[in-house]
Amino acid sequence: MTSVVNPGGNQRHAVNPLVAEPVSLVDLLDRVLARGVVVSGELTLTIADVDLVHVSLRALLSSVRPGLSGLPSQALP
Amino acid sequence: MTADAPSWLYAVVPGTINEPPAGTTGVTEEPVRLLPAGELAAVVGTVDIEQGGAERLSRRLQDPAWLERAVRRHHRVVTALFRAVPTVPFRLATVYHDDQRVTNLLCERSAELLTALATVTGRAEWGVQGYAIPDPISDTSAPPPSPSPARAVTGAANQTATQQPRPGTEYLLRRRAERSRQQQARAAAQSAAQQIDTALTTLAVAAHRPSMNGRPADPEQPGTLVFNASYLVDEGDADRFQYTIQQLADELPQLRLRLTGPWPAYSFVEVEVESP
Numbered sequence A: 001m002t003s004v005v006n007p008g009g010n011q012r013h014a015v016n017p018l019v020a021e022p023v024s025l026v027d028l029l030d031r032v033l034a035r036g037v038v039v040s041g042e043l044t045l046t047i048a049d050v051d052l053v054h055v056s057l058r059a060l061l062s063s064v065r066p067g068l069s070g071l072p073s074q075a076l077p
Numbered sequence B: 001m002t003a004d005a006p007s008w009l010y011a012v013v014p015g016t017i018n019e020p021p022a023g024t025t026g027v028t029e030e031p032v033r034l035l036p037a038g039e040l041a042a043v044v045g046t047v048d049i050e051q052g053g054a055e056r057l058s059r060r061l062q063d064p065a066w067l068e069r070a071v072r073r074h075h076r077v078v079t080a081l082f083r084a085v086p087t088v089p090f091r092l093a094t095v096y097h098d099d100q101r102v103t104n105l106l107c108e109r110s111a112e113l114l115t116a117l118a119t120v121t122g123r124a125e126w127g128v129q130g131y132a133i134p135d136p137i138s139d140t141s142a143p144p145p146s147p148s149p150a151r152a153v154t155g156a157a158n159q160t161a162t163q164q165p166r167p168g169t170e171y172l173l174r175r176r177a178e179r180s181r182q183q184q185a186r187a188a189a190q191s192a193a194q195q196i197d198t199a200l201t202t203l204a205v206a207a208h209r210p211s212m213n214g215r216p217a218d219p220e221q222p223g224t225l226v227f228n229a230s231y232l233v234d235e236g237d238a239d240r241f242q243y244t245i246q247q248l249a250d251e252l253p254q255l256r257l258r259l260t261g262p263w264p265a266y267s268f269v270e271v272e273v274e275s276p
Helices: A025-032 A050-063 B053-062 B064-082 B099-108 B110-120 B149-153 B167-201 B235-251
Strands: A002-005 B007-014 B032-037 B040-046 B123-132 B206-208 B224-234 B255-263
Touching (some): A025 B064, B007 B064, B007 B099, B032 B099, B053 B064, B123 B167, B167 B224, B167 B255, B224 B235, B224 B255, B235 B255
Parallel strands (some): A002 B255
Antiparallel strands (some): B032 B040, B123 B224, B206 B224
């Protein structure tokens, strides 16, 4: 049994890119925090450190109760 | 010296784009803007932080609620671009003192960024995960089998040891059988992972296979993660890629396969750029 999750669309094989839907937080953090172009910018921010990513992932996941992580971002306080 | 109006860099796109997708807002709900620089353009937003600049931003990023919001908004900008043009995503929290410094970056690093842009053009990233479906037979939380009823009939207090069940031996045998089952399960998972990766790599331009060590478990996903990889796939091969996943799922009933995508190619733009 497979499932196709489109980070920008509905959960079905035919990908509809125009429908917004919250993505699994772990999948998102894996990419936005740990990948992408890495630049030593002028404002030194430690978020790019890999160890910090894992700490942030755990802190983030423990702060999100099951069932709430599927809410759209606008619903967050 | 603090940066009072720092530029948050979301992505780099071709210089041919005229304007960002309508209504796109960024991590602090600021409007997102284009900074053209020759063949490239940077997509930035002025993050609205009061005095304190980098320190304040760092503190906010330590707050899980703010971090999650920032992550989702950063991704929303990157995704909106990705649907319109080839997009080189930047990692979260790439911040410069001002727009000019971003433009300088694009000029000085145009070669690497053009290469990254070429890598992502006409392609998308797909994430593939395999979760082991728990096997009830090897479930170690199951209670041990109770002794045969025939032995329990003679419940005299002076029952000799040789007529009692031997709990020590039974325990060791059970442990050995369990270890054997676990080894078999691991070997089967390895074999399945190899099969998946081999099949998908042939359809992809590139593959990213991160270590699973230290990766926090996803509370939304049941089962044990035994496979996790991303593939860069030409748009024209996306259907065949999805079809192959379905075939693999049919051939590997002991795994639950999960496909996510299409993603902007976060995992395939590993350009390390030192600030000038």
